[in-house]
Amino acid sequence: MFLHAQGELALGSRLKAVSESLYAAANAAYREAGHDIDAHWFPVLRYLQVRGPASVTEIAAAIGQTHPAVSQLAAKLRAQGWITRRTDRSDARRGVLELSAEAERKLDRLGPVWCAIRRAAAAAAVRDGGTLLDALGAFEADIASGRLAADIRAHHARLKDATIEIAPYRRDWAVHFERLNAEWLQRWFTLEEVDRAVLGDPQAHVIDPGGAILFATLDGEVIGTCALLKEAPGVYELSKMAVESGFRGFGAGRKLLEAAIAEFQRRRGRTLFLESSKRLGPALQLYESGGFVHHPAPRPGSHYQRADVYMVYEPEKAKRLRAKAAPRKQLRVVGR
Structure with a gap:
């Protein structure tokens, strides 16, 4: 591929492409498991799930995104019923976002899918070792060939059938x-x-x-x-x-x-x-x-x-x- 030949100069472009491919793979895994979450929403929803109610400013700083980006996503998530906005009980001038009861219920069932994605991605990232560019190339190959998606499905099937x-x-x-x-x-x-x-x-x-x-x-x-x-x-x-x-x-x-x-x-x-x-x-x-x-x-x-x-x-x-x-x-x- 052309970008591969550009070496480190194209690293950002390749990482961006891999990022979008990973979003697509995660969304496919969610759909197969019957979940209606979008992978792009993960950082905001997961932060609220783990840390609880927070302001847009707090979330943006924690997940490394801009305030406008988080604000726009929050508006979308509110419209779809995933989050609500309320006044901070300790400071009436401050608004905070929190998960809706339905979102809490949905996210509490996503652990096996998240675990499957993490396992498959971790294996792909170290498949061939070598330099960062070598590892990135192997990662891209796993995504393009469908191996990453197949590994996610296999791990998820194991987790669904496993006993606590x-x-x-x-x-x-x-x-x-x-x-x-x-x-x-x-x-x-x-x-x-x-x-x-x-x-x-x-x-x-x-x-x-x-x-x-x-x-x-x-x-x-x-x-x-x-x-x-x-x-x-x-x-x-x-x-x-x-x-x-x-x-x-x-x-x-x-x-x-x-x-x-x-x-x-x-x-x-x-x-x-x-x-x-x-x-x-x-x-x-x-x-x-x-x-x-x-x-x-x-x-x-x-x-x-x-x-x-x-x-x-x-x-x-x-x-x-x-x-x-x-x-x-x-x-x-x-x-x-």
Whole structure:
């Protein structure tokens, strides 16, 4: 091709062409999976999904696009029902964008497609190694030949057929424990000092004192986590439960909760409690369905400034709930 012969002089032009080809490949993957998102919208929608409501100025600075470009896209997304605009509760002069409830639902199902695109693109980028131009040429060839699209389809098929599994703590997964929890804490609250300590060194603050950390995986991808913190002999706190944006609604949270309760019982624990917030409605419903009962006041001596909910696990209630529920397949915990 002509541009290839121009070497580094045509790098920008080739990267732009590859960018548009990747958008097309991503859109094809979305359509095949039954999603109506456009790949060009991804940076804005993903930012709002992960970070929460934000102004056009904040979004533009974070994703490296101009204010007019983000403003124009925001207008389009508002017209199509993906986002809404409201006045900032802390500053009435400032407007912020946020996802609509329907957009939240749609994006929470996109994790497998995003994972498939990432896997295929990562493999194409390093296929032949060599210089940047060599890698770019290999990438272009993969797109032109249809290999990238085929790889995305194959990865997505694997992920759709995969079963969520629960695995115990591994030192090399500590980064996921921190990543997943930091994401949701920064979306809904702020990282408190106790969070920074536990997430920064889970071995010292959770495992060594006698607690446990569990991970939810899908075809090898870590998509969720939770911890059992040992408060005292026989007393444990269910804490740091988080599921990655894009993989919510697939049952990872429930499997983590069931596995954490099973681990608590395996250790012959006497008391299992948790602290949460009234802002987290779906999470509270999950805990209630798992046998946790609300106590009328926050826990005395709570570690967290954000906590205004205190719940304790009651095995008898859990048994009654299980008796009413439809039979489920036995939970598989690997690596035990």
